[in-house]
Amino acid sequence: MSQSAVRHLQAAIQTPTVSYPDRSRMDFGVFERFLNDLKANYPMTFSKGTVERVAGYSLVIHIQGHQSDADPVAFMGHYDVVPVKPEGWDTDPFGAEIKEGYLYGRGTLDMKGQVMATLEAMEQLLSEGAEFDRSIYLLFGHNEETGSEMSDSGAALTRDLLRSRGIHFYAVVDEGGAVVEGKTLGIDGLVGLVGIAEKGYLDLRLSANQVGGHASMPPQRSALYDVFEGAMTMESKKFNLSFNEATQAMFSVLAPRMKGLRRFVFTHLRWFKPFVLNELAKSPQTAALVRTTSVMTMALGSKAPNVLAQTGEVIVNCRLVPGDSVDQVVARTKAKVGPKVNVDVLTGTEPTDVSPVDHPAFVILQRSIQSLYPSLTLVAPYLVVGATDSRVYHGMADGVYRIQPFPNSYLDRGTVHADNERILIDDYLKGIELFRALLLELSKA
Ligand SMILES: [Zn+2]
Known part of the structure; x- marks a missing residue:
């Protein structure tokens, strides 16, 4: 199981879905290939789910839960990546090479690792016959890196579509959390941070x-x-x-x-x-x-x-x-x-509003991350100083939460949008465990 999960991530990294503000520079054939690979690698998810595409290449997968009147849960992500300057890399940026326990490549941390971990978890659960109470939406955008303000933002258009259907989310989970050394915050050890608002x-x-x-x-x-x-x-x-x-x-x-x-x-x-x-x-x-x-x-x-x-x-x-x-x-x-x-x-x-920390979804996130990652001294909410696509769901969800599913990623944070981006393979596999827990628990909450 874990070998195929790593192979799937390698294939995702080898598909260079680079986004540019100038859309004429984007090679949409590559995006098409990426989506075809997902369909081939996650057959249960694509057959049990209702699959739609928005703005051409953003993906919406809806897995129906038993409680059709309960607000659904969304797991977001983006599969586009920023361009590379190959000169600075020690490996092929799109080679997905494995060295000393790391998988190298553009998008490993930001954020194909998280997208693929979510899909692996969903596929495993569906293959095991798991069922959900609340419905689950998997929402994967194709142009996050150029911002949700652009008129063809996959995330914003997906939000518009779901809002037109009257959907309100119980919780939305996206990238944008962090694991940090607690020193600057006055805490010994590592702190897991869950983003509850964006500047x-x-x-x-x-x-x-x-x-x-x-x-x-x-x-x-x-x-x-x-x-x-x-x-x-x-x-x-x-x-x-x-x-x-x-x-x-x-x-x-x-x-x-x-x-x-x-x-x-x-x-x-x-x-x-x-x-x-x-x-x-x-x-x-x-x-x-x-x-x-x-x-x-x-x-x-x-x-x-x-x-x-x-x-x-x-x-x-x-x-x-x-x-x-x-x-x-x-x-x-x-x-x-x-x-x-x-x-x-x-x-x-404008800055977003602030998602509640006394909401059951936040408590589940905090508890799941803490129990799977004992290396963290604690898990706390925080203000995200950058911007993610999830900001478009403020006002359309009880809470919007940004997590960092890979506990050792703090060591390699500097490789995001930079040279030699990499993910620890063990972290990726742990991330799949985390998403299994979150998919089940948030659906039942
Ligand atoms: Zn990102």
């Missing part, structure tokens, strides 16, 4: 105008001076620190497991809040959990070294904590940068 995303264009002309007779202030002055003010006066609901939920699980003074401080946040927030703000990882961040990422002036810019431009990327909003950040930015600087929104997405 918002906002690109702002700051600009200032001045008369152009030759740089040999410059005015008092150039356009770039004005825009940088505004942008520097924004960087130096950072947005306020606060405990949003998701970070609050995380620390209420972590605090009782901390040691000594730290534990006292974190369990008495009503006294120590300003102190704790300032401490958290010192490291980029924890600062991102307690504030809306902003950072300059691009700048533009004139097209020649000796020509004054008529317009100076700085792009600022912001990530919004739950409770904040695009409008509020724009208003606060305008106040910081002053009247000389224009503020335009290039693209903006």
